[in-house]
Amino acid sequence: MGKGRAPCCDKTKVKRGPWSYEEDLKLTSFINKYGHENWRSLPEQAGLLRCGKSCRLRWINYLRPDVKRGNFSVEEEETIIKLYQSIGSKWSKIASKLPGRTDNEIKNVWHTHLKKRLSSNTPLNANHGEAAATKGSLKREETSQESSPNASMSFGGSNILRKEDKGVELGKTFEYLQGYNDFTRMLEEVDERELLEIPFDVDPNIWSFINGSESFQQPENSLAPMAHQDSQEDEVGKWFKHLESELGLEENDGQQQQHSDANKDSSSSSLRARDTPLMKPSRTQITDYTRRM
DNA sequence: AAGCTGGACAACCGCAGATTC
DNA sequence: CGAATCTGCGGTTGTCCAGCT
Numbered sequence: 001m002g003k004g005r006a007p008c009c010d011k012t013k014v015k016r017g018p019w020s021y022e023e024d025l026k027l028t029s030f031i032n033k034y035g036h037e038n039w040r041s042l043p044e045q046a047g048l049l050r051c052g053k054s055c056r057l058r059w060i061n062y063l064r065p066d067v068k069r070g071n072f073s074v075e076e077e078e079t080i081i082k083l084y085q086s087i088g089s090k091w092s093k094i095a096s097k098l099p100g101r102t103d104n105e106i107k108n109v110w111h112t113h114l115k116k117r118l119s120s121n122t123p124l125n126a127n128h129g130e131a132a133a134t135k136g137s138l139k140r141e142e143t144s145q146e147s148s149p150n151a152s153m154s155f156g157g158s159n160i161l162r163k164e165d166k167g168v169e170l171g172k173t174f175e176y177l178q179g180y181n182d183f184t185r186m187l188e189e190v191d192e193r194e195l196l197e198i199p200f201d202v203d204p205n206i207w208s209f210i211n212g213s214e215s216f217q218q219p220e221n222s223l224a225p226m227a228h229q230d231s232q233e234d235e236v237g238k239w240f241k242h243l244e245s246e247l248g249l250e251e252n253d254g255q256q257q258q259h260s261d262a263n264k265d266s267s268s269s270s271l272r273a274r275d276t277p278l279m280k281p282s283r284t285q286i287t288d289y290t291r292r293m
Numbered sequence: 294a295a296g297c298t299g300g301a302c303a304a305c306c307g308c309a310g311a312t313t314c
Numbered sequence: 315c316g317a318a319t320c321t322g323c324g325g326t327t328g329t330c331c332a333g334c335t
Binding site: 018 | 300301302303304305306
């Protein structure tokens with residue numbers, strides 16, 4: 001072969017393209033449990049048919065709990081422009097000055113907004129008016145920031161809930177809860193700038209549990225008093241154990257293995273709840289989680 | 294209503310530097 | 315010390331979607 005380097009992975013054996021809900025869950029729960037000491041071996045250990053680099057990117061850009069999403073503030077944009085003018089396209093350096101922002105996101109914002117604005121000398125504070133006139137962009141950003149349906153159950157606003165996917169990924173997850181139509185209706189209501197609400201109850205700690213208890217603070221207005229935490233941990237544990245079972249992440253459990261096998265023929269059967277005695281997410285929790293995106 | 298166009302952004306690719314053996 | 319491997323970075327591409335014709 002001469003110069004160059006071996007590919008990081010066998011591209012014929014790894015999945016590419018958009019991440020699915022289940023893949024996000026697998027990656028998130030694996031990293032929360034074991035960390036990410038070795039990206040190369042992580043996919044295999046986590047049961048993901050993905051390249052290590054792809055996992056890393058997905059985690060850093062979308063699944064990390066501290067990723068901030070939504071519109072860039074004027075201050076952030078000013079910072080980007082200043083830094084770009086002083087250090088150039090060192091996106092990771094720029095990102096390090098903007099907590100919660102990723103280099104990829106900053107790079108995208110630069111190429112889609114700031115570069116043009118700079119070249120046309122449009123003032124920064126014209127941004128939002130201008131953006132409002134910009135087709136598509138603001139709408140996406142608004143929903144992303146305020147109540148992104150994308151973010152609702154995707155651990156980070158991924159593209160996994162594009163319209164056509166609602167029928168697949170969300171359908172899988174929610175069909176048992178209220179009926180898929182109810183959920184899509186809720187998603188549509190998001191456009192009316194209402195907070196996304198999920199019409200079922202949840203253990204309030206489940207999201208922080210999934211994402212690592214250190215990563216998420218309790219929501220400020222959480223309806224879940226800390227005093228209930230202990231009594232709820234069993235339920236959280238059940239929920240999480242079931243999740244792992246469905247994803248094939250658990251160490252071993254005969255009964256659950258059987259259950260898992262029963263669903264194995266169709267990956268879309270995972271996370272069904274008709275046989276799942278799980279705590280379900282509450283409106284408040286989903287709303288808070290969504291707001292964080 | 295259907296097709297086209299351009300913006301936005303997630304994901305991929307390949308290189309370079311750092312680290313390990 | 316050099317080769318192999320891993321990680322991070324920046325550039326680029328692919329896909330989706332809203333608005334326009």
